[in-house]
Amino acid sequence: MLACMKAQKRSFYAGEEIYSFDTPRKIVGILLNGQAAVIRYEYNGTRSILENLSPKSIFGEHLSFVPSDDSCIAVVCQTDCQVLFIDYQSMTRTCQNACACHTQLIRNLLQLLSDKTRSLSERVEVLSQRSIREKLMCYFMQLAAGKNSSTFELPFTMIDFADFLSVNRSAMIRELGKMKKEGLIQISKRTVTLL
Amino acid sequence: MLACMKAQKRSFYAGEEIYSFDTPRKIVGILLNGQAAVIRYEYNGTRSILENLSPKSIFGEHLSFVPSDDSCIAVVCQTDCQVLFIDYQSMTRTCQNACACHTQLIRNLLQLLSDKTRSLSERVEVLSQRSIREKLMCYFMQLAAGKNSSTFELPFTMIDFADFLSVNRSAMIRELGKMKKEGLIQISKRTVTLL
C-alpha cells in the first residue's frame, strides 16, 4: 500500500532541516517519531516557532504557511526523527487498485488533520492574548488541561519558549518572575505548577 | 444521504449566535453561505476575533478552541447565514448502507479540513508577528496574495480589524497613519494598496 501512495520513510538527525516551505512540493509529511518544529526565520534576525510537531503530526505545503519575501519557514527537528513522506495527489484520489486500505487511510488522515486543526486553534488562542502574562497563562492552562494536572513540564528551553509565544525572552522571564512572586505559579527548571 | 448523516440545515440572522463552545456537542457545522466569525469574549471586556468564517468553512468542538475559565467563545454571524450541521460520529464511521457517496463525503471533508488548516496557519503567521506594523503588513500580504493584486478590500470594520489582529484599535489606526505617511501603503475607506 505504501508503494501505491509513493510513500517513503526517511530519518533525520537532531537539528537537521526536514522540509522547507520555499519550494512547493506536492507531498505531505507525517512525523513518525521524535520532536520537530515549524520555524520562521525573519531576515531581521527574529525567529518564531510557528508550530510544535509531535509524533503523528502532519505538515506540508498544502496545509501550511506561506513565507513572505523577508522570511523563510522550515520544519526543523529538535531530536532525531523519522518522517513518512506521502504523495499528496495519490493520497486523495482513489487509487487504481481501489484498495480497501486506501479508504481507511483517508479516514486516518481525516483524524490527523482534525488533530492538527485543534492544535493550530490552541496556538491561535495563545497568540491572540494581548499581554505576555496572558499568553503564559493561556498556554499553561492548555498544558495543564492536556495532562489533567496543575503540574506539568515545559517542552522548551526559555529561548524557544519565548520564540513560541512570540515575545522577548528577557521580558518573558521578567514576567515569570513577577508571577512567581505574586504566588500565581511555582516554577523550578522546566516544571511549572499553577496555584 | 443527508438523512443518513443526521444533517440539518439552519438559517441565522446577522448578529445571531450560531454555536457556543461551552457545551460540548458531537457535531460539526459547515457554513453554506454568509459570513461568520469565531469570537472570544474575555470577562475583562476584551474581544478577539479568533477566526473568520466564509462559505465552506467548517467548525466545531472537535476542531477548535477550548474556552478558559474567564472567557467564552462563540461562532457569531456577521451577515445572514445558512449552516449545515452534521453528526460527527456518523460522518466518520462507515454507514450501514455503505453508500458510495459517503466515501465521497469523507473526501470532501478532507478538503474542507485541509483548507481550514491552511487558514489557521495563516492566522498563526499573522499573530506571531511582533509589532502592530508587522502584523498589518503580514495580513496585507496574505490578502494581496489571495487576490493576486496589490489592491484589496479589508473585510472588516476598523474595530473588528483590531480585534482580529489582537491589538489596540487606536494604536492600530495610529500605525496605519504612519505607514500611509511613510508611503508604504495607500488606504481609503476599506481599500488598501501596497506600494
Added chain:
DNA sequence: ACAAAAAAGTTGCAAAAGCAACAGAATATA
C-alpha cells in the same frame, strides 16, 4: 431629511514590552 447611533480618527499620558549588555549557572566538549 434629520436625529441618533456607530464607527473612524486624534492625542497625551501611563504601562508594558523590547533591547542590549551583562554575570552567573548549567551543559557539552576536548
Added chain:
DNA sequence: TATATTCTGTTGCTTTTGCAACTTTTTTGT
C-alpha cells in the same frame, strides 16, 4: 577535569502599545 559554549536570569533605558477621553465622520432608521 578544564574549557568552551549555551542557557538563564538581571537591569537600565528606549520604544511601542494600551488606555481613556474626545471630536469628526459615516451609517442607519424613521
